[in-house]
Amino acid sequence: MNSVIETILNHRSIRQYEDRPLSDDQIRLIVQSAQAAATSHFVQAYTILGIKDPERKKKLAELTGNRHVETCGHLLIFCADFHKHELSAEMEGVDVSEALQTTEKFMVGLIDTALAAQNAALAAESMGLGICYVGGLRNRLPEVSELLRIPKYVLPLFAMTIGYPANPSGKKPRMPVENIYFEEEYPNDENLLKKQLQQYNETISQYYTERTNGKRSDTWTGQMAQFFKEPARAYMKNYVQSQGFDKK
């Protein structure tokens, strides 16, 4: 196993950091790594905001509900961005608003941004830093957008806290490869899939039992049923469309 795969397999979310900022050289290398990811038709459809100001980090910790947003060594906000493409079209005297508003371009923006973010995560981890994705950024996007002065055709998707790990955490067992990877076609066999989930439940239940001395014994299907029971962030469709995305 090479060091790239070792870094990949060693990932765990870090939520406690030393009080020690990243250097500008570290930040630059992380951003350059993000930019090296593949990008659909060379669109490079993202902007990364870096937050250093303590007051702003504190405010974003409140808005996202994540304390490590305030205490991390550096905070990145990953945004899908077609504002630059709108400006490009303006420079070229072309109207591109129809295309920008399609679901297809919304998907391109999300995928482009996520590929870049994962490169940033691995670059940071390879330097001995820890990271955590913060989907909680999407809890209150209108307020986040106001704070960060986000224009139309830009969509903040998630944050990433980065820093020197103060308290390395454990790693929950992922699904077996057999639950995720299938050859030739999707397995249209609900009994097989349910049996796989049942087996995975045993792994997860055992993991919790061992970590909590028997206090918890959650299953994966139980967690998921609970998590998906009520729609979360139900404002999202309206917000996304108000930013100019996913309208047609």
Place this chain on the structure above:
Amino acid sequence: MNSVIETILNHRSIRQYEDRPLSDDQIRLIVQSAQAAATSHFVQAYTILGIKDPERKKKLAELTGNRHVETCGHLLIFCADFHKHELSAEMEGVDVSEALQTTEKFMVGLIDTALAAQNAALAAESMGLGICYVGGLRNRLPEVSELLRIPKYVLPLFAMTIGYPANPSGKKPRMPVENIYFEEEYPNDENLLKKQLQQYNETISQYYTERTNGKRSDTWTGQMAQFFKEPARAYMKNYVQSQGFDKK
């Protein structure tokens, strides 16, 4: 610079491969690497299909408009997948269809899948393999879905060709870090952004001029204006919703 960042920065899309399949051990390690990526609330909302059958690869090469889909050493199809969560809820006697249909969960599925895919890409590249993302998978998704027997709440997003590089390609210069990364807030200064794009145009134009002995001198803004002029894959919104995603 460490070997992880070297691998990341050395990425280029490979579209010509040796006639040499991947081993099952290689495939397994690539999938395990994909699975090690962060996942929102532990949902692991993706399925990866691996295509080996030559006839099926040929058919997918037609559907995606990419010849390397047929000639690569191994073909992966990355799908956002909430079908397993629907089944989990059924096992737990809970109805989760409201949540699954939200734009928020659509975003979670896309981001989760893309993070996993980028790990797979880097794992493959670290083994000396080349890869290429194939967004062309989205050209004709209804036919792709029929061929791969994709059920409701599963959405094929892109393919990835993998194999031993036969003809290493060049690397187009990405935007300068200053065009992508801003501190504290989004720069609401159109003149600054346009000036940055103008400067980047010069870099790109020079790149094409040098590579084609002056036959091409495209600019980035010119390419983007052209690319976004007409909406592409305009069927996407209907298709995505017919699979159960992004409806409310």
